[in-house]
Amino acid sequence: MxxxxxxxxxxxxxxxxxxxxxxxxxxxxxxxxxxxxxxxxxxxxxxxxxxxxPMYLHCEPCDYPYDFIGNLETIESDWHYLKYIWQKKKIAELPDDVGKDIREGISEWRNINMTLHRYENTTISQYKLFLRVWSYHHITGRVCKDIAMPIDENNNIGIDEFQTTLTNAIEQSKLLGDKCKKQKKEAKLQAYATxxxxxxxxxxxxxxxxxxxxxxxxxxxxxxxxxxxxxxxxxxxxxx
Incomplete structure (x- = not known):
């Protein structure tokens, strides 16, 4: 989107x-x-x-006295540290798993539903939008690159069936261990090579x-x- x-x-x-x-x-x-x-x-x-x-244009570091800087790579340990500090200050109702909350907050299902709704009356085919989502999961390593999207332009399916197909591919890819983890780096190298x-x-x-x-x-x-x-x-x- x-x-x-x-x-x-x-x-x-x-x-x-x-x-x-x-x-x-x-x-x-x-x-x-x-x-x-x-x-x-x-x-x-x-x-x-x-x-x-750039992030510095968002957070204006020269104008605010930040005392902690976190990274996405260490988000879970960063969260546990912040939770410890905030609990000492009696801030209540802090979630245990920030990673889970973030994943739910930017759900890929919400993203694809918004995309399909936005472009439902255009000439962009549903197949192309599905392929975009499948490619995203290849890029992020959630679906092994050896698992191709099992539909083509002549084989239209509904969003519910597509979601089931994608979920099955994600679960199958979890069994492949480190093989999928390498895909993120491969995809970044391919992008920057252009x-x-x-x-x-x-x-x-x-x-x-x-x-x-x-x-x-x-x-x-x-x-x-x-x-x-x-x-x-x-x-x-x-x-x-």
């Missing part, structure tokens, strides 16, 4: 001979196009959409403050050196 606010502008600005569907919805923008848009807007000093805006070095250099300046604030490398080797190390599996076929 997050492509909706900026997708049409990205297509209009960067794509030669775009389709009317792409111009109207921007549903098929590529990672390269998105990075190019982000960098150009940042360098022009324009107000960025909240989904791609971005020219000159644009990566400019992107580095966009994220530099955030990287320094939150303890990340500003020039990670896997982005700048590992550009040619990418899986031959197409993780982004659901966008094309």
């Amino acid at each position: 997050h492509w909706a606010p900026i997708g049409p502008e990205v297509v209009k600005r960067y794509r030669d001979n775009p389709s009317e569907e792409s111009l109207k919805y921007g549903h098929d923008i590529t990672f390269h196009e998105l990075v190019r848009f982000l960098v150009d807007e940042f360098e022009a000093g324009n107000n960025l959409d909240e989904h791609i805006r 971005v020219p070095l000159e644009l990566l250099e400019r992107l580095q300046k966009v994220v530099e403050v955030d990287c320094n604030l939150f303890g990340y490398e500003t020039r990670p080797d896997w982005v700048f050196v590992g550009q040619n190390i990418a899986s031959d599996f197409n993780y982004f076929k659901g966008i094309a």
Whole structure:
């Protein structure tokens, strides 16, 4: 869903001979196009959409005396630490598992239902939207890349049946151990391999403050050196 606010502008600005569907919805923008848009807007000093805006522009670290910085990679241990501190201050009714609350709050089922509702009267086929969701689960490692979506454009199914099919694929993938975990890195490498070095250099300046604030490398080797190390599996076929 997050492509909706900026997708049409990205297509209009960067794509030669775009389709009317792409111009109207921007549903098929590529990672390269998105990075190019982000960098150009940042360098022009324009107000960025909240989904791609650097975090320091959200949290204004120079204006507020933050005493704790958490990371998504350590969210569960960070939560237990904060819970301990807040309980000492008598803050009540804190959930035990923040990870569970977050997963429920950004449910993939809610996302796909919103997407289908938004585009139900368009020429974007339900198959393409289902394929986008399936590709997302390949990218995030929740569905093994060896498990292809078992439907095609000539085999339409309803959303309930699709959800059951996807749930079964997720459960099957849990049995494969570390194999699926590698997919996240493969997908990131594949995405960044589409971005020219000159644009990566400019992107580095966009994220530099955030990287320094939150303890990340500003020039990670896997982005700048590992550009040619990418899986031959197409993780982004659901966008094309």
